[in-house]
Amino acid sequence: MMKIQTWSSTLHRAPPHAAHQTLAIQNRSLAPWENIVSEDPRRLPRRISEARCLTKGCVGLSGGHHEKEREEDLAWRSVPIQVEMMVLRLRRGQGRRSREYQLSSQVITVGCTCVRGRVVRHD
Template structure:
């Protein structure tokens, strides 16, 4: 589940931006929706363009600058961290490098 909260920034357009957040640490699975902590809830992030109004104006007009922000729009399930991942991941084996 990913309800929304509203981010407010008076110097940004739009001033109000809905953002999702994850309710559970694990993921809801099975026919009854039990929480499985072997998986973890992770936010789904998307880039968005907002307009930022810096202080002052140029030639008597307000100036806005494009700014890219990352907005959480939902949650998804990802595998939890594996305690033995370092032991089986050969890319982390520094002795194998020349």
């Protein structure tokens, strides 16, 4: 006998101005990133938006908004913020046309943040 696991979710639409603010965050961040879409036809959801850090260091630490004040500072590091997400993976079933989905987890990058660079002391 096959067990079926079900769950429900309630989706709420964000107000229109919230979407605009969210998009601007990736550009205003000290660790800017771009969003790329990962597609996998054997996964549900098939499309997942993931972040990719654009710099190795952090920018704009001097607090200015001019191009020169937004130079990259390599004393700080831009690192990905990752979360684990549950996805369904398509598997072949027992029959010729049978399909089964297996619940699994996938780590995705949702943004980037600044951290101090590591200091290695040589005594």
